[in-house]
Amino acid sequence: MNKLWSEVQNEFAGGRNMAQPNGAGELNAVKLETDLLEQWKQENAFASSVQHRSNGAPFIFLEGPPTANGKPGIHHVVARTYKDLVCRWKTMEGFHVERKGGWDTHGLPVEIEVQKRLDLMSNEAIEQFGMDAFNQACRDSVWTYEAAWREMTERMAYWVDLDEPYVTLDNNYVESCWWALKQMFDKGFLYRGHKVLPYCPQTGTSYSSHEVALGYKEVEEPSVYVKFKLTDEDASILAWTTTPWTLPGNVGLAVGPDITYARCRIKEAAGEGWIGAGGANVGEEVILAKDLMKEVLRHHVDIIEEFPGSHLVGRSYEPLFTDAVPRGDSSTAWTVLAADWVTTTDGTGVVHTAVMYGEDDYNLGMEAGLPAYHTVEMNGQFRAGTHPELDGKYVKDCDASIISLLSAPNGSNGAGPESGLLYREKNYSHDYPHCWRTDHPLLYYAMDSWFVRMTAVKERLLEFNDQVEWAPDWVGEGRFGEWLRNVKDWAISRERYWGTPLPVWRSANGQMKCVGSIAELQAEVAKAVAAGIENPPCPDDVDLHRPIVDGFTLLSDEGEPMHREPFVMDCWFDSGCASFAQWHHPFDGGERFNASSPVDYICEGVDQTRGWFYTLLAVSTTVFDSMAYKRCLSLGLILDAEGKKMSKSRGNIVDPWDHFNREGADATRWYMVTAGAPWNPMKFDANGVRETYAKMFLTMWNVYKFHADYAALDGFDPETTTSDIATRPELDRWILSRLATVAKNYHESFVDWQFHKACRDLEDFIVNDVSNWYVRRSRRRLWDEAESGDKLSCQHTLHEVLMTVCRLVAPVSPFMVDVIHRNLTGRPVHEANWPVGVPGTLEGATADSWDQEAAKATAQLPPQDLALESTMELVRELAEAGRRIRIDAGRRQRLPCAQGWIVAGPDLLPFHDLLAEELNVESILVETDLDRFQRIELSPNFRALAPKARAQVNDVANAIKNTEDPEGMLAQIQAGTAEVLGVLIEESDVEIKRVERSGFAADTVEMEVNENTIQVSLVLDMNDTPALLSKGMARDITRRVQAKRKALDLEIEATIDLEIWLANAPEMMAADEDWVAHETRAAGCVFHPNDATPAGDAESFDVDGTTVSFTVK
RNA sequence: GCGCGGGUGGCUUAGUCGGUUAGAGCACCCGGCUGAUAACCGGGAGGUCGCAGGUUCAAGUCCUGCCUCGCGCACCA
Secondary structure, three states, X not given: OOOOHHHHHHHHHOOOOOOXXXXXXXXXXXHHHHHHHHHHHHHOHHHHHHHOOOOOOEXXXXXXXXXXXXXXXXXXXXXXXXXXXXXXXXXHOOOEOOOEEEEOOOOHHHHHHHHHHHOOOOHHHHHHHOHHHHXXXXXXXXXXXXXXXXXXXXXXXXXXXXXXXXXXXXXXHHHHHHHHHHHHHHOOOEEEEEEEEEEEOOOOEEOOHHHHHXXXXXXXXXXXEEEEEEOOOOOEEEEEEOOHHHHHHOOEEEEOOOOEEEEEEEOOOOOOOOOOOOOOOOOOEEEXXXXXXXXXOOOOEEEEEEEEHHHOOOOEEOOOOOOOOOOOOOOOOOEEEEOOOOOOOOOOOEEEEOHHHOHHHHHHHHHHOOOOOOOEOOOOEEOOOOOOOOOOOEHHHOHHHHHHHHHOOOOOOOOOOOOOOEEEEXXXXXXXXXXXXXXXXXXXXXXXXXXXXXXXXXXXXXXXXXXXXXXXXXXXXXXXXXXXXXXXXXXXXXXXXXXXXXXXXXXXXXXXXXXXXXHHHHHHHHHHHHOOOOOOOOOOOOOOOOOOHHHOEEEOOOOOEEEEOOOEEOHHHHHHOHHHHOOOOOOOOOHHHHHOOOEOEEEEEHHHOOOHHHHHHHHHHHHHOOOOEOEEEEEOOEEOOXXXXXXXXXXXXXXXXHHHOOOHHHHXXXXXXXXXXXXXXXXXXXXXXXXXXXXHHHHHHHHHHHHHHHHHHHOOOOOOOOOOHHHOOHHHHHHHHHHHHHHHHHHHHHHOOOHHHHHHHHHHHHHHHHHHHHHHHHXXXXXXXXXXXXXXXXXXXXXXXXXXXXXXXXXXXOOHHHHHHHHHHOOOHHHOOOOOOOOOOOOOOOOHXXXXXXXXXXXXXXXXOHHHHHHHHHHHHHHHHHHHHHHHHOOOOOOOEEEEEEEOOOOOHHHHHHHHHHHOEEEEEEEOOHHHHEEEEEEEOHHHHHHHHHHHHHHHHHHHHOOOOHHHHHHHHHHXXXXXXXXXXXHHHEEEEEEEOOOOOEEEEEEEEOOEEEEEEEEEOOOOOHHHHHHHHHHHHHHHHHHHHHHOOOOOOOOEEEEEEEEOOOOOOHHHHHHHHHHOOEEEEEEEOOOOOOOOOOEEEEEOOEEEEEEEO
């Protein structure tokens, strides 16, 4: 070697030709990454990479805004990896990919957080504290973890602009939301309604269906069968409910008019098996659906009468709680009503109806003219006057009281039958919606609310959804499509404080005005002031939040004062506006949004299907009548190593820094991408990250180090030297062909969203093909100190392979490959061109300037030679076969064989030297007389045989397989005279396999060549000669001495003095002794003959009965 | 309850049109190789392919039912 190792190390700092690689040091992945981050920061690498493509066609990415009031976890890293990798990939392809960051800052999660901190657990408490101060606290709280998010984002190398992000609380952002709402208002999509909605008394607000979907939990609760006593007859109608708290509100019973009901008389007292409260006396009569008698009744009864439900309609019954609901002017209260939605799947076939606490109940009540009266207050407590034992109590705590009231001897109304009004209680388990923030059960509750008429645009939603490229496709067709087909009007108002205020003002007589901008607000305020209505000032920068906006009183066209509807918006509405509100559209002039709509790519967790994926589409459909995004990657859930969902409450959230600080972000990202398809749930296994680091990144680094160290030693410069690929050795042409094949497949997998497959294959290529074969086989080529064409070939090849690999890896794991790429080429990898693609075929490539850009961005891959690839595969299999043969024969690896025979197969002449070395044989011979080492086996081809042999196929197959004389049978087959069990066997019915004859040290490998399977055998000569024994001994001695050198931590160049004693050894040839000296860099090397006594400090080892002792000095 | 996606050695996973020996990696054991790395190579042990039926000459693969996990929908009295 022409330079000492230490000299190379010292060269790192010195200036030199940009393209001439430096040597590589030991790998410290974490330091490599953090140093590079610093360098990126200084170079402004992200902005530069975007700017670099400013002439390219735009590829529009939209960031789904996270909330920064929670700590980021590993699942956020996953989503950000997939966002980042697509953006980086598209950038390398030549697209101009801007990435604006965003923050979601409004809404319930923020409020709850602040409420907990300030101990303001009710709306009253908040108002007492002051809405102003409360909202300020929210505004501050939003940024609690912003630094943590920023650090995580930077450390994982998610390139997104966090310096000018969109923020949903910004006035500009809110103003755009107002504008959007006004578009809906003007189109008649926005309306005020009174509906039964899932309502949380703790947070004091109702929820939209997508929020409710977040909180279903299975609960077991008491359900009750209640007797409703008819007024004109001594009989009761049985009804069932799972929500006893709604019973005081009962004002009607619904029956199916066509359902058959039965009137039954209790025949005898209930048996011992009766559990729980309630009951009935002998002789008492109850009415219920005939089909449900078995399920419901626990007494023996006589059926007295059967009739359809219509016969019951109009009958009146006694209220359960006499004073709970005032009758008002209702004539239908406490009567039986007909409803076609009543079923007999459970319950009694009679539905207890409490107008205000069920959607069907409410609609029926409105239709039938039942009194619409709340027995429950907004805080979830029974209203005063409901019942002395219930008034002022939280309804969910009253199940037991209500049950005992009903089952009391006189019933809850004090007038019931002796046995009470309760027939039976039964625990019932079902999924029930709970508040996604506080975990309390939601109450279905009739209230005023604002809605977006999504049902009016259902068809458009479905049409737009059809045009979205979903990954995986079944999310779009299935889950999301199903959601859209069942679309409900979007309840967008919240009885809350911290959010985008609903910009609608309303007068006492119901006239309404929707304000769509600050300017409009100012104009309206001015108008009101002019009419004498007092108003606070409304400057250009008026804060578009509560309570400021609540302060404005506007003027209706009729001259009445209008007050703002006291709601804020569902915070999902905010993020649904992101595609335009991020640009302050349309107040910015509209260009930015028009140029970036619809969005090319979004990516979030699958849990956003009902969330962001939906609200984006909902808003763009109602506001623009257009689709929102063209491609949507929906990511699977992240589970912990046990397969449990990661959640704060479970405490099983993985901290990304555990891995950033150990294996680095490269390995973390690569692991996440290779762990499975992006849309499948991922079990995050810390061990897997480590494995990825050890396999993928250490290997890649060592390949690079191998190249860079010698390139630096030799002053290799890829730009000033050339090496025609056509003239390079097979090994080089092989790895380059593999590179081309792998790169093309990689790209195709990317296009198909199969990132996991792409990366698994690439990793396999780097580890197996590049490191374990190409580099291993090339090591000696670079040891050669003299300049040579062969060495140059190898260096160019390594250079090309590494450069392309860097570019392929870069979008997924951007650190190490940037360091490598820079050292190899002087250029950052993130401004390099994607190595795969065809000019002009990239989507968006319409403008001329773009075509040129695309063409430039399309690098050339080396030529593919598939025949060479398959030949090399065979060579590698033969090398492995050789090792197997030796182990079977008990011949140690370092003892050479005189010769090896290759039997059959393609010409491997160019690889004979390589094989001789791998197999440790003196020479490789090609055996053309196949029968010398091989015999034939026949195996049945079921596909061909089955149609002919039918049921006998197994017998025929066995006969073929087990024939005593396969050669003879083959001859018959070929002659057309082979018949087994009456079936004529043709050549296509069998597969002819050649395997090694027994009695040889041999093995046979199989492989596919041009759709045919061929068998190639390898035979090794196991005979020993004195020359072979001597050579083998020299090899073993050398290996031991080298190990000793390594143990002594000697410099590679250092020379040693070597003494060797042999006992019971073969005679050593002088040439072999010289070889030992040369290989071990022994200046002095003494071989003591057999039986000399070794020095006292000599180490010894045994090999095949020989004892070798040696000293290294 | 309905729908979607899973269930393959201890763990992670591949498995094409159904074709007879279910393939890798990690971990484990034995051996080899190495101035090549946490590497590499060979071998071994480890599998009722969730269960039960069915179709078929042949089922991990197709059909039916069930169990189980995850997700979603509907949950309403």
